[in-house]
Amino acid sequence: MGSIVVDHLERKFGSAVAVDKISFTVEPGEIFGFLGPNGAGKTTTINMLCTLLKLTSGRAIVNNYDVVECQSDVRKSIGIIFQDASLDDKLTGLENLQFHNMLYGLSHSDFQQKSLDLVRIVDLEDRVHEVVQNYSGGMKRRLEIARGLLHDPKILFLDEPTLGLDPQTRRHIWQYLITLRDNRGVTMFMTTHYMEEAEHCDRIAIIDNGQIVGLDTPANLKSMLGGDIITVDTSDNKLSFNKMKGLTDVQTRYGPNNDLIIETKRGDQFIPEMLSLLSGSDNSNIELKSVSLRQPTLEDVFIKLTGHTIRDYDPGNKEKVRSGMRRWKGR
Amino acid sequence: MNNNFVKNLSRNLRGGYTIWYRDIVRFRRDRVRALSSLAMPVVYLFTFGSGLAPAMAEMGGGNVDFKQFMFPGVLTMTILFTSVFSAVSIVWDREFGFLKEVMVAPVSRIAVALGKVAGGTTIALLQGIIILFLAPILNISLSIDQLIVLICMMMLLALMMTSLGILIAARQKSMEGFHMLINFVLLPMFFLSGAFFPLRGVPAWMYFLSNIDPVTYGVDPLRQISLSGLVPVESLHTIAIRPLIVNVYMMIGFTVIFLIPAVWLFGKQK
Numbered sequence: 001m002g003s004i005v006v007d008h009l010e011r012k013f014g015s016a017v018a019v020d021k022i023s024f025t026v027e028p029g030e031i032f033g034f035l036g037p038n039g040a041g042k043t044t045t046i047n048m049l050c051t052l053l054k055l056t057s058g059r060a061i062v063n064n065y066d067v068v069e070c071q072s073d074v075r076k077s078i079g080i081i082f083q084d085a086s087l088d089d090k091l092t093g094l095e096n097l098q099f100h101n102m103l104y105g106l107s108h109s110d111f112q113q114k115s116l117d118l119v120r121i122v123d124l125e126d127r128v129h130e131v132v133q134n135y136s137g138g139m140k141r142r143l144e145i146a147r148g149l150l151h152d153p154k155i156l157f158l159d160e161p162t163l164g165l166d167p168q169t170r171r172h173i174w175q176y177l178i179t180l181r182d183n184r185g186v187t188m189f190m191t192t193h194y195m196e197e198a199e200h201c202d203r204i205a206i207i208d209n210g211q212i213v214g215l216d217t218p219a220n221l222k223s224m225l226g227g228d229i230i231t232v233d234t235s236d237n238k239l240s241f242n243k244m245k246g247l248t249d250v251q252t253r254y255g256p257n258n259d260l261i262i263e264t265k266r267g268d269q270f271i272p273e274m275l276s277l278l279s280g281s282d283n284s285n286i287e288l289k290s291v292s293l294r295q296p297t298l299e300d301v302f303i304k305l306t307g308h309t310i311r312d313y314d315p316g317n318k319e320k321v322r323s324g325m326r327r328w329k330g331r
Numbered sequence: 332m333n334n335n336f337v338k339n340l341s342r343n344l345r346g347g348y349t350i351w352y353r354d355i356v357r358f359r360r361d362r363v364r365a366l367s368s369l370a371m372p373v374v375y376l377f378t379f380g381s382g383l384a385p386a387m388a389e390m391g392g393g394n395v396d397f398k399q400f401m402f403p404g405v406l407t408m409t410i411l412f413t414s415v416f417s418a419v420s421i422v423w424d425r426e427f428g429f430l431k432e433v434m435v436a437p438v439s440r441i442a443v444a445l446g447k448v449a450g451g452t453t454i455a456l457l458q459g460i461i462i463l464f465l466a467p468i469l470n471i472s473l474s475i476d477q478l479i480v481l482i483c484m485m486m487l488l489a490l491m492m493t494s495l496g497i498l499i500a501a502r503q504k505s506m507e508g509f510h511m512l513i514n515f516v517l518l519p520m521f522f523l524s525g526a527f528f529p530l531r532g533v534p535a536w537m538y539f540l541s542n543i544d545p546v547t548y549g550v551d552p553l554r555q556i557s558l559s560g561l562v563p564v565e566s567l568h569t570i571a572i573r574p575l576i577v578n579v580y581m582m583i584g585f586t587v588i589f590l591i592p593a594v595w596l597f598g599k600q601k
Contacts, residue, residue, distance in 0.1 A: 050435050054600050072339065075437040086428035090357050102349040103436040105342045147432075 020210035033201030042191035079148030138169035228267030235287035346438030350446025403553035404526030418496025440598035451493035488549035498593035
């Protein structure tokens with residue numbers, strides 16, 4: 001059985017649907033990523049799985065415990081790293097760990113050795129006696145990872161664990177996470193809206209408007225696209241599109257900036273072909289503005305599946321959900 | 332939820348203890364806060380107290396010095412504000428994320444709320460005890476018996492006000508309403524309680540409001556006990572409002588009225 005089994009999970013805030021009957025399974029020992037824009041329903045999902053939020057309908061099983069019926073068992077078996085720091089910054093790093101130890105009812109005698117091991121993993125052993133107030137963002141996040149592991153959880157939930165950190169710190173955090181998966185066999189469920197980071201995950205669910213639109217390994221997701229990606233911008237994209245749409249082994253569609261996105265197996269060979277096709281003999285005067293050729297990224301997968309980029313996002317439903325959430329939170 | 336609380340009683344007790352312990356650690360660390368919270372009562376006591384003393388000379392048949400009269404008021408003020416502020420610190424914890432760490436721990440929310448009540452009560456009581464050291468300066472001498480009863484009353488007052496604080500903070504998302512809370516709830520409650528002036532002979536509307544003000548039932552016993560050694564019994568009767576035991580029942584009643592919805596609201600899952 002999977003570490004996390006989610007079946008038609010739904011959450012509404014008022015009439016706005018934040019999570020729309022999603023289903024997926026996370027296997028033991030994998031890093032499972034939830035990739036989607038802000039407001040897509042990632043944090044709502046994580047909060048439901050961590051027993052912080054009620055489900056509207058559906059079912060979720062975490063470590064073989066139902067998140068509605070066995071809240072306490074679920075909580076004991078998971079560790080959570082939240083989007084915003086959740087440390088007491090008036091206490092020292094070690095006191096924060098100690099507090100967690102007490103709160104989870106763990107043995108006092110094991111604490112010393114265990115906390116020492118953990119702060120070593122996250123490279124904080126020199127700073128644990130300092131008040132958390134003096135920590136940098138990256139140090140806080142590392143301390144939270146250590147704290148989240150103190151009670152030996154089988155699953156670690158991470159909500160945007162690298163948000164607001166500099167690239168170097170982000171890389172370090174990822175090293176720790178991958179080490180944890182490999183050495184301790186911790187299953188991880190994380191949300192992110194960074195494409196580059198999602199590549200580190202073993203499997204990714206792409207979530208948009210509360211629905212999962214794709215779920216697979218990064219490599220398989222990328223292979224959904226037909227090989228290489230060529231982005232073309234011309235003086236008359238409509239005409240260019242019509243000229244190319246009949247070609248075999250070539251898929252052409254409009255991109256988010258009204259340019260053309262072409263998927264084809266051998267992009268390097270197709271470009272000359274395309275050039276002669278566009279400049280053709282019918283005096284249509286298509287002027288080429290730009291051409292680029294690259295390997296597909298998860299961003300391309302995202303665009304293909306949702307029709308928009310993860311950044312410039314149509315605020316329609318997202319805003320509705322957000323304002324619904326705000327209204328509802330205000331109660 | 333209630334079922335869970337009892338089933339995992341030892342874990343929940345430990346959880347509540349942890350929440351309490353954190354408040355104590357933070358209080359110990361923050362010496363500045365402990366000292367600076369002494370400043371306001373002292374200023375009130377010696378400016379108001381000294382300034383109004385001549386005008387209030389007739390009070391209690393001329394047997395009560397106004398500074399001595401104000402002392403229990405100042406004690407109340409310290410306990411009132413410390414209790415409510417430390418309870419409302421839940422909102423800070425919620426805003427700065429720490430509350431989440433507590434909320435996902437395998438500890439019932441009832442235990443968390445009760446631990447917070449215990450923490451706020453303890454800190455308010457400690458602050459109040461610091462104020463007690465001003466008593467000798469004001470020539471208020473307290474016997475051990477008086478001291479014990481006084482501290483019990485202070486504890487009840489602290490418990491009642493912390494419960495009110497938790498009730499206010501239970502669903503609050505941000506500190507935006509905080510000044511509203513001070514200006515429209517705490518200050519009126521404090522002034523209507525008779526902490527700084529006798530409630531005998533005040534207008535009827537004020538007398539009515541002071542009767543529904545929980546703080547009134549905290550000031551009265553503190554005053555009766557701290558003045559009982561100084562003032563002749565008949566003068567004390569003109570200052571006291573109710574028998575001690577009535578005040579105790581009222582404070583217990585208010586605590587229950589605040590605490591039950593507070594714990595319920597705090598524990599409700601969204």
